Amino acid sequence: MAAKTNPGRFFEDYKLGEVIEHAVPRTVSGGERALYHALYPARHALYSSDEFARASGLPAAPLDDLAAFHVVFGKTVPDISLNAVANLGYAEGRWLKPVYPGDTLRSTSEVIGLKQNSNGKSGVVYVRTRGLNQRDEVVMEYVRWVMVRKNDLDAPAPETVIPELKKTLAASDLEIPAGLDFTGYNYTLAGEAHRWGDYEVGEVIDHVDGVTIEEAEHMIATRLWQNTAKVHFDATFRPDGQRLIYGGHVISMARALSFNGLANAQMIAGLNGGAHANPCFSGLTVKAWSEVLDKAETAAPGVGAIRLRLVATSDGSVGDLKGEDGKYLPGVLLDLDYWALMPI
Amino acid sequence: MAAKTNPGRFFEDYKLGEVIEHAVPRTVSGGERALYHALYPARHALYSSDEFARASGLPAAPLDDLAAFHVVFGKTVPDISLNAVANLGYAEGRWLKPVYPGDTLRSTSEVIGLKQNSNGKSGVVYVRTRGLNQRDEVVMEYVRWVMVRKNDLDAPAPETVIPELKKTLAASDLEIPAGLDFTGYNYTLAGEAHRWGDYEVGEVIDHVDGVTIEEAEHMIATRLWQNTAKVHFDATFRPDGQRLIYGGHVISMARALSFNGLANAQMIAGLNGGAHANPCFSGLTVKAWSEVLDKAETAAPGVGAIRLRLVATSDGSVGDLKGEDGKYLPGVLLDLDYWALMPI
Amino acid sequence: MAAKTNPGRFFEDYKLGEVIEHAVPRTVSGGERALYHALYPARHALYSSDEFARASGLPAAPLDDLAAFHVVFGKTVPDISLNAVANLGYAEGRWLKPVYPGDTLRSTSEVIGLKQNSNGKSGVVYVRTRGLNQRDEVVMEYVRWVMVRKNDLDAPAPETVIPELKKTLAASDLEIPAGLDFTGYNYTLAGEAHRWGDYEVGEVIDHVDGVTIEEAEHMIATRLWQNTAKVHFDATFRPDGQRLIYGGHVISMARALSFNGLANAQMIAGLNGGAHANPCFSGLTVKAWSEVLDKAETAAPGVGAIRLRLVATSDGSVGDLKGEDGKYLPGVLLDLDYWALMPI
Incomplete structure (x- = not known):
């Protein structure tokens, strides 16, 4: 029997500077949009209504930013994380172009760092993943590092290269979608009156709502992103x-829940970092809270940037993240640090 | 911690004559249509096939009438029913324009009645909700009344105003979609031979089929309508x-099941009233029966109106609605009174 | 109470040569495509990306071939299998035209064989089912035979006619979609390097991956195809x-799982036969393996045909099909024999 199936890559298979083209490009449509809204309580108006998006200077409602992320991420799984022991971190994530129904996405990953572990059995691989559309425009990019097993323990260790990564993107690093204009923003249709100026750094927002997780739902979502x-x-x-449960399912659930209190944090523009603090399983009830970490102005009319910590929990706790030992509390599922764009 | 989340409105927050603009407009697409057919055994040909719809004088297959209702209704939840104790009734529901993929819907509710309860702790709010499309055309409207808690028990009681509502819409109150013409109706493609003339007032139809309810399905449906x-x-x-389970899930399930015996009751044109007789939970098996309440001619070619009682049950019973005490039997989930359009 | 519901057809209701027009035509959209990819781990690039499809000579990515099959099949259920005791077999299945979003499908079945069983209580009905699009082009056809109960045991037995059916379609019987050209095939984007020439007759491929089945998922899928x-x-x-669980759910699950090892077996062109070896229920974990049964060249540029046995299991076994008694092993769910098109 010939081995035709994909065994995945092992640590020794990655070469610094190599660019991996990931398989199975994907054309998205209104079907993906409807499913995203059916799987998560997503309500940000810019992604729900073509009319609202047009009033904000975009040609139509884009696919939710996290849906674009999931599509781009899903394609990397067969090449990056099939033999991964752990997903260690994210950095320098930027959404560069909105994704619209009709766009076709594909992904590439450049190996930007390698470090064999001292036990000689595994190592850390750093990749910069880019999502491209049918015009070869980069729609988003992010750095991710994973621990991957070695298959051949005798393979020599590569030279250790750890990329220098920004702990946090500056607001000036963010790409504002061409044409975005919040000067005529309709707070009533958006669902909340709180503008950028109403949020204070250090403020904590309890998003109140919760969703109990079902096997069918997380599998439907994860398959939709062709994550295998x-x-x-x-x-x-x-x-x-x-x-x-796919960590991205928890990210989307928490972000959607954050509508209640952050309805105007419309667009995700940057991902500074993130940790899947504890595994998520069916039957848990996911709730979320956010903390305002920073604020900045942007050059786009009426558009401010807000840096948020988004925390998903399985126990409904708010504001607590780590114990005295510095480890995430058992009720914390996700700790995500991102930049969003909202009306000033 | 500032309270940024939506606390919902309490009884004392409603003012007679006030028009509430609900948030988060929604553009629908083929995705919503596919999901509707995946979540309910919906088979009415006019909503399944663009070709069948064109042969009936419409430009394309509309979104199912109840899907349009759910979208319009879902938007009202944060403003009307977040602090509601009970959903008391519906009246004067009319579908005024079909909704097509590409349309963007939003909702408004006018407060048309208020009555504080004698206990001083809650009151009944009557609203007339309208769904509008991107051309500001009203696509549907209905009256709904809910019991809402007071937050400030010392708030003065408003003047009691109970709107005069029609117990039943007359057939002449119904809006027939422009162009609708059933003179060339294809009964074979529609699935049944029974025309308007074949139904008798008083006739009871057992729809035979049943669907056992799953958590994942009702949550997917309810989220799709952005009901929070x-x-x-x-x-x-x-x-x-x-x-x-969202009462609308049971309505759509029962209506879809009613295809078997009422396949030609294509379009829903009016909602006379409805009661969610008993709560529905996952694991129950929903079945349905209908009773013909009335029949009327319309001005549209080949189009008759039929008034139906649609009953959803959890015990498979047929024909029984209330006990000797006048209360709904425990196996009855839904008692809905509506007008449909069918070929003569 | 008049009986308005569809009682289904009984054995004595079928007449040789009769053509049954099935009800409820269906317009498909990007919604059906998104749902197909959400319900099955489907990743064949030709059906995932409009760009990949165009590079292969097609105007856009078609709906997955099995989705087209399910739509066509689903329409036959009320007329063919409502009173069926058993689904006995398939033969001479051919996909003749790709189905694209926007197409409207309907089905017809011609009765091509009848044989009353010796017990006089049931009989076998052979039908050739055709799916047609809005231009009345046949998009696919297949023969299926089912055992159907008699309602009137006194109805005379029809003359026995058993159609001559090809045990296997020849490669020359297959219809290659107009314009299909794999000479510029991108194996990287497709996900695997193995071309037609890399597969040997007799080779067995373990597809490795598994999916545990949920009630919500198979019901969503089965309803989407309007199978009642x-x-x-x-x-x-x-x-x-x-x-x-609808047998077609297992077919689509197994085919999607077969991506891992047969990523380049892009299009399904022929169905030689198939057996639902054992019933499938929620909670089982479906895995799959394939065996290469035959190979043939085609007239289309760069396109080869490969005949595959696709086996779905509930126990993860590979290569074993039947016991010493000639009966399917209990862990076998499906044994399907089909032709696929892949790049040479």
Whole structure:
């Protein structure tokens, strides 16, 4: 029997500077948009209404920024994370062009760092992943690093290269979509009156609502992004018989829940970092809170930038993140640091 | 911590004559149509096939009438029913324009009645809700009344105004979509041979089929309509750990099941009234029966109107509605009174 | 109470040569495509990307071939299998035209064989089902035979006619879509390097991945195809309280899983036969393996035909099909024999 299936890459298979073209480009449509809104309580008006988007200077309502992220990310799984032991971090994520129904996305990843672990059995791979549309425009990019097993333990360790990554993007690093204009923003249609000026750095917002997670839903979502990691779908894969939920499902759930209190944080423009603090399984009830980390003006008319910590929990706690030991509390699922654009 | 989240409105917050503009307009597409058909066994040909719709004088297959209702209704939840104790009734519902993929819907509600309860702790709010498209045309409207808690028990009671509502719309109150013509109706493609003339007032139809309800499905549906009521999604919200199913999910399920026996009752034109007789939870098997309440001719070629009682049950019973005490039997989930259009 | 519901057809209701026009035509859109990819781990690039499809000579990405099959099949259920005791077999299935978003499909079935069983209580009905688009072009056809109960046991037995059916379609029987050209095929974007020439007759491929089946998912899928068979939806229908999963759900799941090892077997062109070896229920984990049965060249540039046995299992076994008694092993769910088109 020939081995035709994809064994995935092992640590020794990555070469510094190499650009991996990921498979299976994807044309998105109104179907992806409807499913995104059916799977998450997503209500940001710019992504829900073509009319609202046009009033904000865009040609139509784009696909939710995180849906674009999931499509781009999903394509990388067979090449980056099939043999990954752990997803260690994100940095320098930027949304560069809105994605519209009819666009076709594909992904590439450039290997920008490698570091074999001291145990000689695994190593850390740093990649800068880019999502491109059918015009070869980069629609988003982010850095991600994962720990990957070695297959051949005798393979020599590569030279250690750890990329210098910005701990936080500056507001000036953010790309504002061409034409975006919030000077005529309709707060009533958007759902809340709170503008950029109403938020204070340090402010914590309890998003109140919760969603109890179902197996069918996280699998439908994860498949839609063509993410093939076995652990999300096959109940016989883990010894405990549980399906581990794709971390991106929790990100989208928390972001959608954050509408209640941050309805005007319309567009995600930057991802500074993120940690999947604890695994998520079916049956848990996800709630969310946010903390305002920073604020900045932008050059676009009426558009301010707000840096937010978005935390998803399984226990409904608000404001607590880590214990005295510096580790995430058991009820914390996600700790995400991102920049959003909102009307001033 | 500032309270940025929406606390909802309390009884004392409603003013007679006030028009509330609801948030988050929604552009619908083929995605919403596909999801509607995936979530309910919907088979009415006019909503399934562009060709069938064109042969009936419409430009294309509209979105199912109840999907349009759910979109319009969902937008009202944050302003009308977040603090509602009970959904008391519907009246004077009319579908005025078909909704097509590409349309953008928003909702407004006019407060048309107020009555504080004698206990001083809550009151009844009557609203006339309208759904509008991107051309500001009213696509549907209905009256709904809910019991809402007071937050400030010392707030003075408003003057009691109870609107005069028609118990039943006359057939002449119904709006027939422009161009609708059933003179060339294809009964074979529609799925059944029974025309308007074949139904008798008083006739009861057992729709035979049943669907067992899953958590994932009702949540997907309810989110798609951007209905945010906690009780549908959060298993930690009710003391019994059950997620109460959105009443509209039962309406759509029963209407779709009614295809078997009423395949030619194509369009819903009017809603006379409705009661969610008992709560619905995951695991129940929904079945449906209908009773012909009235029939009328219309001015449109080949088009008759039929008034139907649509009953959803959890026990498969047919024909029984209320016990000797005048209360709904425990196996009745829904009692809906509506007008449909069918070929003569 | 008049019986308005569809009782289905019984064995004595079928007449040789009769053509049954099935109800409820269906316009498909990007919504159906998104749902197909959300319900199955489908990743074949030709069906995922308009750009990839155009580079292969097609105007856009078609709907997955099996989605087209499910739509066509679903329409036949009320007329063919409502009173069926068993689905006995498939033969001579051919995909003749790709189906694109915007197409409207309907189905017809010609009765091509009848044989009453010796017990006099049931009989076998052979039909050739055709799916047609809005231009009355046949997009696919297949022969299916089912055992159907008699209602009137005194109805005379029809003359026995058993159609001559090809055990296997020849490669020359396959219809290659107009314009299909794999000479510029991009293996990187397609996801695997293995071309037609890399597969050997007799080769067995373990597709490795598995998906645990959920009630919500198979019901969503089955409804999307407007398949109304009670047994899939109503947990009160079978004495054991289980919902039998639509056989087509297992077919699509297995085909999608076969991407891993057969990513370049892009298009399904022919169905030689198939058996639903054992029933499938929620909770089972479906895996798949394939065996290369035959290979043939085609007249289209760069396009080869490969005949595959696709087997779905519930126990993860690979390569074993039947026991010593000639019966399918209990862990086998599906045994399907089909032709696919792949780049040479």
